[in-house]
Amino acid sequence: MTSLDALATPALLVDRARLDRNVASMASAMRGAGVALRPHFKTSKCLEVARRQLDQGAIGFTCSTPAEVRLLQDEGVGDLLWAHQPVGPAKVAFAIGALRRGGLTLGLDSVEVAAPLASGGVPVPFLLEVDTGLGRTGVDPDRAVETATRIASLPGFALRGVMTHEGHLGTYGDRTALEEAGTRAGELLASVAAKLRAAGLDCPIVSVGSTPGATSAPFAEGVTEARPGTYVYYDSGQVRLGSATPDRCAQTVLTRVVSTQRRGTAIVDAGIKAMSSDGLAGGSLGTVCDVAGRPLEDVLFANGNEEHGYLTGEGTARLRPGDLLRVIPNHACGTTNMWSRLHVVEDGRVVDRWPIRARH
Incomplete structure (x- = not known):
């Protein structure tokens, strides 16, 4: 593990x-x-x-x-x-x-x-x-x-x-x-x-x-x-539609805070190449959670470049470089196609790795 x-x-x-x-x-x-x-x-x-x-x-x-x-x-x-x-x-x-x-x-x-x-x-x-x-x-x-x-x-x-x-x-x-x-x-x-x-x-x-x-x-x-x-997997889009609650969302993207140089903004290392290609559905790139998978209500995934994500909101004041976060993507299907493998998690630890195939 x-x-x-x-x-x-x-x-x-x-x-x-x-x-x-x-x-x-x-x-x-x-x-x-x-x-x-x-x-x-x-x-x-x-x-x-x-x-x-x-x-x-x-x-x-x-x-x-x-x-x-x-x-x-x-x-x-x-x-x-x-x-x-x-x-x-x-x-x-x-x-x-x-x-x-x-x-x-x-x-x-x-x-x-x-x-x-x-x-x-x-x-x-x-x-x-x-x-x-x-x-x-x-x-x-x-x-x-x-x-x-x-x-x-x-x-x-x-x-x-x-x-x-x-x-x-x-x-x-x-x-x-x-x-x-x-x-x-x-x-x-x-x-x-x-x-x-x-x-x-x-x-x-x-x-x-x-x-x-x-x-x-x-x-x-x-x-x-x-x-x-x-x-x-469910996703943030399905949560918004009432199809699921966040605790049903099985797919997340693990990311780290890499910069907090500007007040009110934290930069993470998951950008649009790591997230759903559906973009800013619902006003964000996904639901930001702590490393245990609990949504952070005061942090918004506001935008992203290829390899950088922009987090905003009052909660960014407590974030520091190196902090681990998990993001529930807007659309699980689009996110899947961005990756060649997934890490299977149980009780907060990786227990297996599965390949993702038949990608474009």
């Missing part, structure tokens, strides 16, 4: 007890709702975390990138959803090869995206992506039947169901309003699935996906699958 004081900073930490609690809690909630759990792998990009999720009953994983798909296929995970449009020759070629290996479903929202995949001569199971309010990818609900019918008519294509990402829930400041919107998203997706079935299309999977919506959208009648990701 290694003390935190012995680590070179900045360093990415994951509290194992909090991680295990988060994984077990989400799995239990989805089992209780009779909903399959297909977590998003992009949050951890870590096989040790993925194995914990599988052990708790996850049916497979949702992937963002070809690297994530490849890594999990190589590990023998047999039920993957690639929830990103495979556009362009390189991604089309990869998708065809990955489909040939088996166990992969694609998320599609148009014939234009789907048609190039038909050249591979392989079966193409797909979920129709439906926009339930985010306004990103996904077909409008009133065009779902037409679009699904056209894609399913392509050689080798088989509709498995519908999917959505209710990411727009992150814009709600009130938890009650957020959960009501999550329920509406789940109900809307289930209604689209019903219309597809009425049109003679098979639609067994109705898949929603987000951590903010995990307490609402999966519980809408007709939803069969949930794809949360951030829940394994």
Whole structure:
């Protein structure tokens, strides 16, 4: 075991007890709702975390990138959803090869995206992506039947169901309003699935996906699958949305104060290259905590350069160079992608190191 004081900073930490609690809690909630759990792998990009999720009953994983798909296929995970449009020759070629290996479903929202995949001569199971309010990818609900019918008519294509990402829930400041919107998203997706079935299309999977919506959208009648990701670690963004409390946040960045030359400001050695690339979400780069992980209410992570972080607030007056702090990032998924390994912490000591893979 290694003390935190012995680590070179900045360093990415994951509290194992909090991680295990988060994984077990989400799995239990989805089992209780009779909903399959297909977590998003992009949050951890870590096989040790993925194995914990599988052990708790996850049916497979949702992937963002070809690297994530490849890594999990190589590990023998047999039920993957690639929830990103495979556009362009390189991604089309990869998708065809990955489909040939088996166990992969694609998320599609148009014939234009789907048609190039038909050249591979392989079966193409797909979920129709439906926009339930985010306004990103996904077909409008009133065009779902037409679009699904056209894609399913392509050689080798088989509709498995519908999917959505209710990411727009992150814009709600009130938890009650957020959960009501999550329920509406789940109900809307289930209604689209019903219309597809009425049109003679098979639609067994109705898949929603987000951590903010995990307490609402999966519980809408007709939803069969949930794809949360951030829940394994949680983060400051999820705390702001009411999805978790700080004591559920398993991922932190360990950092040291390196300068206190200016009154009201302390400089740490964790900058934007150590934190989430989402930047100043919620007015800071993350929640500053003491080395035990307790939030410091009077210290704000106000800004950052590449290798320096700017802390402000009355609490900076008691900080000195060499002091250890931990920061709960704004967005766990973005922070993960900045690192090649994490330090596993128990009772304030490092007990293991896990590699982070499939990074951009």
